[in-house]
């Protein structure tokens with residue numbers, strides 16, 4: 157087994173920071189030691205295979221992105237990153253584990269959807285990966301299949317209160333699925349937007365000729381996110397099923413989650429970098445058109461970007477500090493402008509929904525440390541430790557400790573990263589929603605289960621290195 161020693165760095169965890177050396181033995185962390193330690197009289201630096209000098213840098217557990225959509229079929233096309241390209245881009249950005257969504261649609265068997273997702277990922281990933289299960293058709297057959305997911309290492313499933321006719325589940329279906337979740341320990345993930353109301357609002361806008369991408373955000377009113385979040389919380393309360401609300405963007409939805417948590421409920425919220433930095437008005441760009449031009453399609457995602465005049469971003473950062481929001485994932489769902497986003501020219505409803513960020517989450521969240529929005533420790537907690545605990549991987553993932561997988565990032569706080577196509581951009585997209593963002597900080601070295609996959613601007617990983625992670629039940633419940 158190859159041995160590696162990271163020396164001279166500051167090891168940062170969710171609870172503190174300390175000067176320490178980290179010894180890796182093959183795929184596993186063997187020891188966290190006082191700087192310059194010897195072990196049984198051996199000068200470690202002289203006896204290991206590789207020494208990585210982390211002087212002046214942070215040594216943190218590899219990022220865990222718990223919400224991605226590689227190759228997701230959506231709106232007549234499919235998300236443009238494959239498991240090969242998407243996991244490679246993730247590695248470039250310091251993410252060493254991702255949890256993607258296997259898809260079951262109405263009329264299909266859950267087992268078949270899951271088997272298909274395994275086929276797409278197996279042998280193609282640069283980093284470790286797990287799956288949640290999308291249940292796009294709740295019926296007797298899919299409900300009966302849910303308990304079996306746990307043995308497959310899939311301890312969470314997602315339903316949609318949005319997208320009627322596609323993935324939508326009505327309240328009765330959600331109730332039944334949550335009853336199964338309460339009985340089994342599965343974690344229910346919810347896309348909380350009132351889809352039927354949003355579809356009427358969207359149709360009315362189109363009838364008035366308001367067809368540009370900007371109106372995607374207008375149709376998806378925050379009231380319908382708040383309402384759906386509340387409804388999901390009440391169904392969770394009624395059934396006793398823990399609830400995880402994905403991609404929260406409206407401050408009113410955050411308030412609902414905070415209220416439920418204050419009420420003692422096992423209710424959790426995830427936001428994404430786009431809701432912390434980007435706004436509906438950014439989507440108008442530099443256009444001279446009153447309602448923006450088609451460039452705005454780059455930022456069409458659901459839930460949508462919210463207006464900067466309504467205080468959502470400020471509230472979201474605060475919720476990250478107070479733990480009213482516990483998670484930051486990307487909802488990475490990339491589509492190119494060419495041939496994909498352009499499907500919605502003349503009708504925003506046909507623009508495939510999604511933004512690509514899998515490569516940038518650690519950097520973007522580190523800016524919250526730079527600007528004083530969150531602490532260094534909270535950065536690690538949000539990007540690695542809580543995702544591991546929330547989704548049943550903690551101990552192996554999310555921590556630098558003996559016995560854990562050697563998933564480690566050396567992050568240089570004095571470094572710099574310029575985001576954009578032709579700069580740092582390895583996602584399979586012809587644009588970046590983050591074009592022009594300048595980051596104070598840099599992912600220097602990325603180690604995935606003991607193997608250096610990114611170092612000093614070079615990619616050293618291999619397709620197929622990533623293994624499927626069988627997850628346990630959530631370790632975050634109260």
Ligand code: DUC
Pocket residue numbers: 225230347456457458459487489509510511
């Ligand atoms: N939201 C997106 O932006 N893309 C895919 C699915 C979703 O819910």
Ligand code: ZN
Pocket residue numbers: 347402403458459
């Ligand atoms: Zn969603």
Ligand code: ZN
Pocket residue numbers: 223224225402487489
């Ligand atoms: Zn999603």
